[in-house]
Every structure is written in structure tokens, then in C-alpha cells.
Amino acid sequence: MSLLVTDQGFGPVPALPFVGLDQIASHRGALDLAQTDAPEAALPYLADLACIRIAFPSVADGRGFTLARRLRALGFAGTLRAQGAIIADQYAMARRSGFDEVEIPQAMADRQPQEQWLARANWQAHDYQSRLRA
Amino acid sequence: MYSYSDFDEAFVRNRVAQFTDQISRRLDGSLTEDEFRPLRLMNGLYLQLHAYMLRVAIPYGTLSPRQMHALADIAQTYDKGYGHFTTRQNIQFNWPKLPEVPAILSALADVEMHAIQTSGNTVRNVTADHFAGAAADEIEDPRPYAELLRQWSSDHPEFQFLPRKFKIAVTGSPNDRAVTRAHDIGLRMQRNAAGEVGFEVIAGGGLGRTPMLGFVIRPFLPVEDLLAYVEAVLSVYNTLGRRDNKYKARIKITVHETGREEITRMVEARFAEIKPQFGGADQALLADIRAAFAPPKFRTAPTIGYEAARSKDPIFRAWADTNLAPHRHPDYAIVTVSIKAHGQTPGDATAAQMHRLADLAAAYGHSDLRISHEQNVILPHVHKSDLAALHAGLSEAGLATANVGLISDIIACPGMDYCALATARSIPVAQDIALRFDALKLEHDIGPLKIKISGCINACGHHHIGHIGILGLDRAGVESYQITLGGDGSQDAVIGEKTGPGFAYDQIVPAIERIVLAYLGLRLAQDETFLQTYQRLGIAPFKAALYPPEAVDDAA
Ligand code: HEM
Numbered sequence: 001m002s003l004l005v006t007d008q009g010f011g012p013v014p015a016l017p018f019v020g021l022d023q024i025a026s027h028r029g030a031l032d033l034a035q036t037d038a039p040e041a042a043l044p045y046l047a048d049l050a051c052i053r054i055a056f057p058s059v060a061d062g063r064g065f066t067l068a069r070r071l072r073a074l075g076f077a078g079t080l081r082a083q084g085a086i087i088a089d090q091y092a093m094a095r096r097s098g099f100d101e102v103e104i105p106q107a108m109a110d111r112q113p114q115e116q117w118l119a120r121a122n123w124q125a126h127d128y129q130s131r132l133r134a
Numbered sequence: 135m136y137s138y139s140d141f142d143e144a145f146v147r148n149r150v151a152q153f154t155d156q157i158s159r160r161l162d163g164s165l166t167e168d169e170f171r172p173l174r175l176m177n178g179l180y181l182q183l184h185a186y187m188l189r190v191a192i193p194y195g196t197l198s199p200r201q202m203h204a205l206a207d208i209a210q211t212y213d214k215g216y217g218h219f220t221t222r223q224n225i226q227f228n229w230p231k232l233p234e235v236p237a238i239l240s241a242l243a244d245v246e247m248h249a250i251q252t253s254g255n256t257v258r259n260v261t262a263d264h265f266a267g268a269a270a271d272e273i274e275d276p277r278p279y280a281e282l283l284r285q286w287s288s289d290h291p292e293f294q295f296l297p298r299k300f301k302i303a304v305t306g307s308p309n310d311r312a313v314t315r316a317h318d319i320g321l322r323m324q325r326n327a328a329g330e331v332g333f334e335v336i337a338g339g340g341l342g343r344t345p346m347l348g349f350v351i352r353p354f355l356p357v358e359d360l361l362a363y364v365e366a367v368l369s370v371y372n373t374l375g376r377r378d379n380k381y382k383a384r385i386k387i388t389v390h391e392t393g394r395e396e397i398t399r400m401v402e403a404r405f406a407e408i409k410p411q412f413g414g415a416d417q418a419l420l421a422d423i424r425a426a427f428a429p430p431k432f433r434t435a436p437t438i439g440y441e442a443a444r445s446k447d448p449i450f451r452a453w454a455d456t457n458l459a460p461h462r463h464p465d466y467a468i469v470t471v472s473i474k475a476h477g478q479t480p481g482d483a484t485a486a487q488m489h490r491l492a493d494l495a496a497a498y499g500h501s502d503l504r505i506s507h508e509q510n511v512i513l514p515h516v517h518k519s520d521l522a523a524l525h526a527g528l529s530e531a532g533l534a535t536a537n538v539g540l541i542s543d544i545i546a547c548p549g550m551d552y553c554a555l556a557t558a559r560s561i562p563v564a565q566d567i568a569l570r571f572d573a574l575k576l577e578h579d580i581g582p583l584k585i586k587i588s589g590c591i592n593a594c595g596h597h598h599i600g601h602i603g604i605l606g607l608d609r610a611g612v613e614s615y616q617i618t619l620g621g622d623g624s625q626d627a628v629i630g631e632k633t634g635p636g637f638a639y640d641q642i643v644p645a646i647e648r649i650v651l652a653y654l655g656l657r658l659a660q661d662e663t664f665l666q667t668y669q670r671l672g673i674a675p676f677k678a679a680l681y682p683p684e685a686v687d688d689a690a
Pocket residue numbers: 180182187219220221222226298299316317339340341342343384546547548552553554555592593594595596
């Protein structure tokens with residue numbers, strides 16, 4: 001069981017037909033990327049993809065943040081979802097890097113209940129990047 | 135001096151509240167130890183041998199008297215009455231208690247300071263030339279760029295969980311006092327043929343267990359591209375850096391394994407991707423920051439008092455000869471206050487000394503203080519007519535040691551006395567060397583000589599770039615000290631060369647003495663420095679002095 005975290009709190013995870021990069025040619029709107037995948041491979045498909053989900057295998061592995069930022073820079077306008085070992089303290093980082101939502105396992109939600117995530121829903125405040133990049 | 139905007143102030147306060155909350159969420163089990171550790175580290179809190187250690191950032195080494203007073207108060211209230219200045223322009227408190235950490239962080243926020251990103255796998259406190267804004271040889275004050283980088287790196291969403299820590303240093307002078315080539319990114323200000331100012335960007339330097347000097351990844355970067363380019367380097371590193379082995383995770387290894395050409399190509403491509411994301415707001419902010427670093431109003435007054443004091447007082451003269459550096463204003467001097475009194479712990483200052491330094495900076499130093507990576511305190515702007523009074527004020531607080539740049543001005547890491555990773559003591563070795571050469575009365579005759587000591591291969595004491603480097607190792611439960619010679623942290627950076635077998639704790643000071651006496655015999659003239667003599671003759675004559683023939687037989 002997993003949960004979807006957005007600025008509104010916890011919700012159910014919409015089921016999407018994710019495929020990996022190796023099957024991207026026959027995708028049906030949803031792509032799964034590993035933290036080690038290069039976004040260039042998805043470039044020709046970005047306009048047709050509705051959702052890209054990026055894996056976070058461990059709390060200490062921040063590659064997914066750069067991957068998300070790059071997909072946005074390369075023009076991806078669909079939904080970006082972070083999935084895996086993400087803690088509430090990283091929610092603002094995920095949102096600022098370009099993610100729309102975070103998919104976490106039930107066990108994480110049990111340990112870090114909704115209010116701990118909602119406490120970071122104000123991710124647009126105190127953000128040096130938005131000041132510097134304007 | 136830069137003073138916090140409302141935005142900075144709110145950011146730091148908010149961060150204190152967040153970390154306070156994280157501490158309680160660790161205690162109630164919301165966060166596991168593995169999840170809490172990176173959060174604790176990115177807020178400057180280490181777990182050490184005996185207790186927690188809090189590392190406070192002194193961005194680009196610059197402090198106001200008010201901030202120095204606050205650090206003294208923290209040392210007095212929450213620590214054992216002293217603080218330790220480090221080689222990365224931070225101050226460490228070695229004895230804070232976990233429940234008191236939020237109060238310390240609030241006290242820091244009251245004076246526009248923080249401990250954010252002084253630790254952990256993130257972009258660390260950005261360091262700069264400690265003579266910035268005062269040095270006679272400077273092209274431009276590097277601190278506005280360091281402040282811009284501080285803001286850019288603070289809570290940068292992509293780079294809080296890097297493969298490993300990331301250190302950036304900036305210098306505005308051709309004479310590199312910021313050791314830029316030993317940093318993950320080093321920025322050296324340059325003027326191009328058209329007279330425009332930009333940076334030579336150096337990447338991939340680092341000491342630690344695999345010391346490497348950085349290479350020039352971009353010979354000339356226009357200043358307006360600074361953030362986009364640095365971000366491109368970090369973006370490539372975050373993607374490529376190894377996460378399977380923490381000893382191979384620094385960018386120096388990424389550069390080594392990927393190749394300089396390939397990584398340069400990748401960074402340039404990433405830079406092209408990132409550059410359009412910066413729409414000019416950073417440049418507007420930079421202009422404001424520059425204005426905040428405008429030089430003080432220098433005073434025009436006679437300097438005869440200085441000359442008179444020099445000829446009258448030999449103690450003052452000796453101090454002036456070693457501890458002053460040329461200021462860009464002819465009536466001014468840059469004063470380095472040694473935090474290396476013979477026999478004391480290098481870099482440790484008591485609360486009373488910090489208060490005194492703050493008062494003297496307010497009275498005689500245009501209210502400006504700096505911390506150098508060599509663990510000393512700088513008063514960058516002192517009118518020459520005030521030097522004698524300043525010296526008297528320093529003397530009363532035990533701060534007038536005349537040894538800057540000399541053999542007892544040693545960089546030493548905390549070593550076995552504090553550090554959980556240490557394999558040997560380093561502070562007592564520094565103390566013994568300083569006391570020995572003070573007793574021999576040879577220090578001034580020996581002249582410029584940098585000794586740097588680390589208590590394990592992590593190299594916090596920068597031993598690889600010491601003219602004489604000492605590395606304390608553990609050989610079957612016994613301390614053994616390995617010597618390197620000829621290292622150099624300047625613009626001509628060199629990693630020192632190992633001499634051979636190591637020395638026991640009670641043999642290391644005599645070994646250093648043999649090297650130094652050999653130098654005195656070998657130098658062509660009094661003004662040929664140790665490093666110059668070494669560069670002229672190589673390691674052989676020093677090895678011969680270090681290992682008498684019978685010892686060489688044993689080692690073979
Ligand atoms: C006592 C607690 C400390 C611990 C546990 C510690 C730990 C470490 C470790 C593990 C490294 C190697 C990192 C790597 O190569 O990736 C390192 C590097 C370094 N440390 Fe420390 N350190 C401590 C205190 C200090 C102090 C007090 C200073 C300053 C005097 C310092 C300055 C440095 C510097 C400059 C480096 C960089 C060397 C490089 O470029 O790789 N550290 N430290």
C-alpha cells in the first residue's frame with residue numbers, strides 16, 4: 001500500500017500504466033525512471049507523457065531532485081511524481097525541484113503522519129532559488 | 135559589511151524552528167536515526183568522541199564585533215569557556231548539550247549567524263581570502279560572490295543529498311590565500327585581455343585520503359554566469375558522483391574516473407541548459423550585496439607614532455615584522471592576531487579573548503574581523519597610528535604572539551583529543567613543536583615555514599599542503615607520524631612528498647628538529663625560505679638528515 005502526498009495532504013495513489021525506459025516506445029502516458037536513468041532518452045516522448053515517476057531508493061540519495069529539475073528544464077510539463085524513501089523534511093525540496101506529488105509507503109505515513117507533511121506545504125516560502133532565478 | 139535582509143532573517147529563524155522540531159520528531163520516533171543524521175549534520179551538529187559538537191559558519195570568514203561578542207557569550211554559557219576556530223572559517227563548540235542546541239541557534243540568529251550546511255553531504259560554508267577588501271594585490275573583493283553563493287546554496291533543493299560534501303573557495307587576488315586548488319570548486323578572480331573581470335574555475339580538488347589538486351575546468355567565466363556555472367558543476371556531480379563507496383564519492387574521484395575532457399564537456403552542456411533559468415535577479419541582488427561590502431571610510435592621519443613605537447619598543451617591532459601585511463591604503467596595515475601562543479591549542483580562543491578582540495576591532499579596526507583558514511584572527515583595516523595601542527591591548531589578553539607564518543603558527547586538527555575518527559594525537563604534537571623551537575630561540579631565524587598536522591588520513595589539518603606535513607597514524611596500536619615535505623597551498627599548489635618510515639610520538643619533535651636544522655645548514659642565504667631551499671635541492675638532503683644511516687638500514 002502507498003499514499004500520495006500533495007499540498008492538500010494524504011490521498012489515494014491514482015493507478016497509472018507505468019512502463020520503464022526500455023518500453024518507452026509503447027508507453028501509455030506514464031513513465032517510470034530510476035534515479036540512474038538519463039532523461040535524454042525520454043526526450044522525444046516528453047510531450048506525450050502525462051506522468052513521470054522518479055524513484056528514490058534511499059533518503060540519502062538526492063539524484064532524483066536533479067533528474068526532476070532537468071526534466072522541467074527540458075520542457076516536461078506533465079505531472080512529476082517522486083516515489084520511495086522520502087521523508088517529510090524532503091517534501092519542500094521535492095516540490096521546489098519540480099515534483100508535483102510524492103508517493104510514499106504506508107509504513108512511512110504511519111511514522112510521519114499527515115500533519116508533518118502539511119507543515120512543509122508552504123514550500124514556496126523562504127526559498128532562495130525563486131528569488132535568485134527570477 | 136553585509137547585513138541580513140528580511141528574507142535572510144526569516145529564513146534563518148524558520149530554519150531554527152524546523153531543526154528544533156526535527157529534534158523532537160527524532161525523540162518521538164517520527165524520524166529514524168538514519169533519517170535524522172543528515173538533518174542534524176546539515177544543521178552543523180556532529181556527534182564526537184565525548185559529546186556533540188556544533189560547527190557554526192563564519193561565511194567568508196567575516197565577523198562584526200557584535201557577532202564576536204555573541205560567540206564569546208555562547209562559549210561562556212553553553213561551552214567550557216572557549217571556542218575553536220577551524221581551517222574552514224568556522225568556529226566549533228565542543229561541549230554543547232543537545233537540548234540546548236535550539237537556544238544556541240537562536241542566539242546565533244540574533245546576530246545574523248547560523249550553523250546551516252557546515253556539515254553533511256551538501257554545499258558547505260563558502261570560504262574566501264581572509265584579507266578580502268584590504269589586500270594590496272586584490273582585483274576585486276571576493277566576498278560579494280561568496281555571499282551570493284551562500285544564498286544560492288542555502289537549502290538548495292537539489293543539493294542537500296549529494297554523494298558527499300562539497301566545498302567552494304573564492305579569492306579575488308592572484309596570490310591565493312584561500313587554497314582554491316584543494317577545493318571541490320575553487321574560484322580565482324582574473325582579468326581577461328579586454329580588462330573584464332571573471333573567474334578561473336578550478337574543479338576536483340580535495341585532500342583527505344586521496345589528495346588531488348583541482349584542474350582548470352573553465353579558464354574564464356564572466357562573473358554574471360557564476361551561479362549557473364557552479365550549478366552545472368553540482369548538477370553533473372550529483373548525477374555522476376559515486377554513492378557506493380564514501381571514500382570514492384568526492385568530485386575529485388568523479389573527475390578522475392570520468393576524465394577531465396568528458397566532465398568539462400558535460401558541465402558545459404549542462405550550463406547551456408541551466409543558464410536560461412537565471413533571469414537577472416541574481417545580478418540585481420549582487421549589486422546590492424556589493425554595495426554592502428563597500429570599504430570603510432579610511433582615515434587620513436599622521437603615522438609618525440607608528441615609526442616612533444617601532445624604534446622604541448623591540449617587542450612591538452618583532453610583532454609588527456611578523457604579524458602585519460600590506461594594506462591597499464598606504465597608511466593602513468592588515469593585522470593578523472595569532473591564536474597560536476606557544477604551548478596552547480592552535481585555534482582555541484577563550485571567551486575573554488573573543489570579547490577583547492571584538493572591543494579592539496571596534497576601537498581600532500573599523501569594526502571588521504576575519505577568521506583565516508590558518509586558524510588566526512585578522513583585523514583587516516588598522517590605521518598605522520593605532521598599531522601600538524592595539525598591540526598593548528592584545529598583549530594584556532595573551533594575544534600578541536609574534537609568530538604569524540613562522541614555525542609555531544601551526545595548523546592542527548583536533549585529533550585524538552576530541553575526534554572520534556582520529557588515529558593519533560595532533561594538538562600535543564603542535565604544542566611540543568612550538569615550545570621546542572621557542573626554547574631554541576630559532577623561530578625568527580628560520581623564517582616562513584608552514585607546519586600542518588592531521589590526526590588521521592581525513593586530512594582536516596591540511597598536512598598534504600604543509601611545507602612540513604605531519605600525519606598521525608595508528609600502527610598496531612601505537613601512534614606513528616608520517617612526514618611529508620614540500621607541500622604548498624598557494625597559487626603554485628603542490629602535494630607534499632613522503633619522506634619514508636614514520637616516527638613514534640616521542641620521536642616526532644626531534645625528527646622535525648633535524649629537518650629544520652638541516653635547512654638552516656643548506657640555505658644559500660637568510661632570505662631563502664625553507665620551501666625555496668627544498669625546491670632547489672629536493673628531498674634527498676632532508677631524508678639524509680631525517681634517517682641517520684643505521685636507521686635507513688633498519689627500514690630497508
Ligand atoms: C572533530 C570532528 C571532525 C570530524 C569527525 C571530521 C571529519 C572529517 C572527514 C571524515 C573528512 C574527510 C572527508 C572526505 O575526504 O570526504 C574531513 C575533511 C576535512 N576536515 Fe574535518 N573533521 C572534524 C573536524 C575538523 C576541524 C576541527 C577542522 C579544521 C581545523 C576540519 C577541517 C577539515 C577540512 C579542511 C577537510 C577537507 C579535507 C579535504 O579537502 O578533503 N575538520 N573531516
